[in-house]
Amino acid sequence: MAQMNMIQALNSAMDIALGRDPSVVLLGEDIGYFGGVFRVTDGLQRKYGQHRVLDTPIAEGGIIGAAIGMGVNGLRPVAEIQFADYIYPAYDQIVSELARLRYRSAGAYSAPVTIRTPCGGGIRGGQTHSQSPEAIFAHVCGIKLVMPSNPYDAKGLLIAAIEDDDPVLFLEPKRLYNGPFDGDPAKPAVPWSTHPKGEVPEGHYTVPIGKAEIVRPGNDITIVSYGTMVHVAQAAAASLGLDAEVIDVRSFVPLDVDTLVASVKKTGRCLIAHEATRFGGFGAELLATIQERCFWELEAPIERVCGFDTPYPHAFEWEYFPGQARVATALARVMEVR
Amino acid sequence: MPRPSRLHVPRVPARPGEAPDFSYVSLSPAGAVARPDVNAAPADIENLSVELIRVLDDEHVAVGPWNPHLDVDVLQVALRHMVLTRVFDDRMLRTQRQGKISFYMKSTGEEAVAIAAAMALRPSDMLFPAYRQQGLQFVRGARLVDLMCQLLSNTRDMCKGRQLPVMYHSVPGRIFSISGNLATQFPQAVGWAMAAAIKGEDSVAATWIGEGSSAEADFHHALLFASVYKAPVILNVVNNQWAISTFQGYAGGEQRSFAARGPGYGMPGLRVDGNDFLAVYAATEWAAERARKGAGGSLIELVTYRASAHSTSDDPSRYRPKEDAERWPLGDPVERLKGHLIRLGEWSEEQHAALVGELDAQVVAAWQEATTYGTLTDGPRLDRDLMFEDVFKELPPHLVEQREALRRERS
Numbered sequence: 001m002a003q004m005n006m007i008q009a010l011n012s013a014m015d016i017a018l019g020r021d022p023s024v025v026l027l028g029e030d031i032g033y034f035g036g037v038f039r040v041t042d043g044l045q046r047k048y049g050q051h052r053v054l055d056t057p058i059a060e061g062g063i064i065g066a067a068i069g070m071g072v073n074g075l076r077p078v079a080e081i082q083f084a085d086y087i088y089p090a091y092d093q094i095v096s097e098l099a100r101l102r103y104r105s106a107g108a109y110s111a112p113v114t115i116r117t118p119c120g121g122g123i124r125g126g127q128t129h130s131q132s133p134e135a136i137f138a139h140v141c142g143i144k145l146v147m148p149s150n151p152y153d154a155k156g157l158l159i160a161a162i163e164d165d166d167p168v169l170f171l172e173p174k175r176l177y178n179g180p181f182d183g184d185p186a187k188p189a190v191p192w193s194t195h196p197k198g199e200v201p202e203g204h205y206t207v208p209i210g211k212a213e214i215v216r217p218g219n220d221i222t223i224v225s226y227g228t229m230v231h232v233a234q235a236a237a238a239s240l241g242l243d244a245e246v247i248d249v250r251s252f253v254p255l256d257v258d259t260l261v262a263s264v265k266k267t268g269r270c271l272i273a274h275e276a277t278r279f280g281g282f283g284a285e286l287l288a289t290i291q292e293r294c295f296w297e298l299e300a301p302i303e304r305v306c307g308f309d310t311p312y313p314h315a316f317e318w319e320y321f322p323g324q325a326r327v328a329t330a331l332a333r334v335m336e337v338r
Numbered sequence: 339m340p341r342p343s344r345l346h347v348p349r350v351p352a353r354p355g356e357a358p359d360f361s362y363v364s365l366s367p368a369g370a371v372a373r374p375d376v377n378a379a380p381a382d383i384e385n386l387s388v389e390l391i392r393v394l395d396d397e398h399v400a401v402g403p404w405n406p407h408l409d410v411d412v413l414q415v416a417l418r419h420m421v422l423t424r425v426f427d428d429r430m431l432r433t434q435r436q437g438k439i440s441f442y443m444k445s446t447g448e449e450a451v452a453i454a455a456a457m458a459l460r461p462s463d464m465l466f467p468a469y470r471q472q473g474l475q476f477v478r479g480a481r482l483v484d485l486m487c488q489l490l491s492n493t494r495d496m497c498k499g500r501q502l503p504v505m506y507h508s509v510p511g512r513i514f515s516i517s518g519n520l521a522t523q524f525p526q527a528v529g530w531a532m533a534a535a536i537k538g539e540d541s542v543a544a545t546w547i548g549e550g551s552s553a554e555a556d557f558h559h560a561l562l563f564a565s566v567y568k569a570p571v572i573l574n575v576v577n578n579q580w581a582i583s584t585f586q587g588y589a590g591g592e593q594r595s596f597a598a599r600g601p602g603y604g605m606p607g608l609r610v611d612g613n614d615f616l617a618v619y620a621a622t623e624w625a626a627e628r629a630r631k632g633a634g635g636s637l638i639e640l641v642t643y644r645a646s647a648h649s650t651s652d653d654p655s656r657y658r659p660k661e662d663a664e665r666w667p668l669g670d671p672v673e674r675l676k677g678h679l680i681r682l683g684e685w686s687e688e689q690h691a692a693l694v695g696e697l698d699a700q701v702v703a704a705w706q707e708a709t710t711y712g713t714l715t716d717g718p719r720l721d722r723d724l725m726f727e728d729v730f731k732e733l734p735p736h737l738v739e740q741r742e743a744l745r746r747e748r749s
């Protein structure tokens with residue numbers, strides 16, 4: 001096993017995919033010669049050439065439109081959108097084209113495109129470099145949607161996404177690129193080498209799309225989360241001395257309902273935590289799904305801790321971010337109900 | 339005194355009740371435009387985006403350097419495809435008016451655009467049409483019954499009941515699935531062509547867009563990517579003057595030709611008489627040869643006129659003069675090719691009438707067969723479980739659950 005941060009794990013996934021399958025190509029802004037603004041594709045153009053790792057114009061709609069055409073013509077494109085905040089010019093190509101091509105042509109045509117994009121805040125990115133747009137893609141039929149919370153999952157899920165014949169949108173919580181983050185910006189940064197999920201096999205493996213992971217088994221309460229908030233929620237539960245069962249959703253579409261429901265039926269309590277805005281957020285879908293199936297086992301109302309329904313503010317980043325204190329307060333509230 | 343700024347509103351030449359006015363269409367005499375080498379530098383051939391490439395003159399004679407010198411039997415096949423397109427369109431419009439299908443879009447007046455391009459390309463070339471190039475299907479060997487079953491959303495619908503009528507596709511014919519969202523096919527065709535180049539294949543992608551939807555960002559993405567990577571692609575703008583009720587001036591056609599977008603992006607732009615089968619054929623052949631030689635993509639503006647309504651939901655008498663189509667200065671593509679063959683002594687009015695009758699009978703017979711597989715309103719119907727398939731390659735658990743729920747609801 002090697003020690004990798006999330007950037008290295010993602011790089012390794014693409015290196016392996018490019019090496020194993022000549023139809024895999026990468027395209028995106030600054031990803032080639034420069035290796036990407038977050039260095040995720042570093043060295044891959046040098047290794048595989050300019051015809052397999054393409055620098056593109058700054059035109060997200062063009063990148064995804066071209067990727068679809070490449071996919072139809074037998075390639076397996078991996079497109080990078082530099083920030084999730086920049087994905088909206090490509091929204092029509094993703095929603096109306098990529099996600100629906102197989103359906104509208106009754107299986108005659110499809111395009112196995114993977115779209116990678118960094119999301120989430122906590123990096124002083126302001127309102128145009130911090131968004132978490134999972135909900136507006138989860139609402140779309142025909143595209144798989146995943147978000148890893150650690151290097152091991154990042155590599156395995158990305159290889160699975162690239163090898164998947166359906167399109168996959170792969171969200172990378174960029175605050176986790178260099179280390180796990182428990183929500184406290186005042187503490188010194190912790191590297192992935194201190195975390196068991198920073199141990200990553202060098203070779204090929206996959207983490208299946210559609211499976212959540214119980215990252216910490218427990219009995220008091222189920223915390224359902226994903227991305228950066230997996231680490232924040234664990235720290236918050238620990239600060240209260242709770243025996244919480246912490247679930248990393250990992251895959252929004254398809255959603256591993258069984259794992260969520262089994263856990264909440266066991267604990268009888270549930271808190272959902274995500275960084276994205278609250279109203280119409282993915283937490284609402286999680287809450288409804290769990291409530292429909294676990295109503296008679298619930299001992300307290302399910303709560304959500306989310307970003308506020310405002311754009312991500314530059315000056316008030318840590319007031320906005322749903323940090324440990326906010327999660328702990330909500331956990332205590334759910335635990336109080338008898 | 340400097341004049342204050344003033345919002346310009348594009349001028350529409352004529353509205354209902356006014357005399358048709360096509361003085362805004364700049365024409366070149368047939369045969370007048372030089373045909374450059376296919377490897378010419380875009381900067382050296384910008385004149386092609388201003389002038390109008392024409393081969394058939396007013397006497398139906400093929401003239402000038404763009405004459406593709408096609409054999410008579412090729413011309414007769416072309417005429418057959420064009421007449422079939424028109425007859426098919428006319429019959430399908432009638433079925434819509436009778437309530438048998440929900441919607442239809444005719445290509446009347448624009449038949450040469452699709453037929454000539456498809457005939458000039460190789461069967462291995464990939465086509466990314468908009469919704470008014472049904473002629474591609476005829477050239478690529480589609481069965482009439484299969485197209486009609488799509489229109490009917492019946493048990494043999496190639497789209498399994500998921501698409502509006504006319505949103506066909508063909509895998510053996512290498513025709514991409516048509517989208518109801520405009521312009522999206524343009525960058526996709528470029529991506530397909532980029533992949534062909536990456537793989538070292540010599541296939542070309544061709545795509546079509548209306549001049550109206552050339553206003554979309556997708557159009558500009560396509561031109562940019564085609565130019566940056568010199569993708570082997572032919573980007574066709576069908577300038578039929580009208581986007582539903584919106585005149586082409588509102589898509590930016592008032593100040594410069596649509597073909598001139600090509601040189602703007604560093605690729606050739608060819609302005610072509612879209613109602614001249616020979617000119618469309620020759621321009622497509624030129625662009626395809628250029629693409630196959632690695633010199634990159636071309637933009638072709640096909641100057642034509644949408645002689646019918648936008649769709650069965652449209653009424654053009656509300657926004658343009660009724661006599662517009664017959665006064666269109668580039669005439670009718672079927673009549674012009676027919677006139678050319680007659681002029682060559684290889685066709686006659688009698689043969690033409692017989693051909694129309696023969697093709698109409700074929701269409702009627704195909705319709706009778708197609709309706710035996712069901713219509714939108716009369717059985718047999720598609721299995722409703724199909725609604726849940728092909729969202730993903732394999733059915734995920736939540737769709738299995740929803741399929742079962744529908745089964746229970748309907749049992």
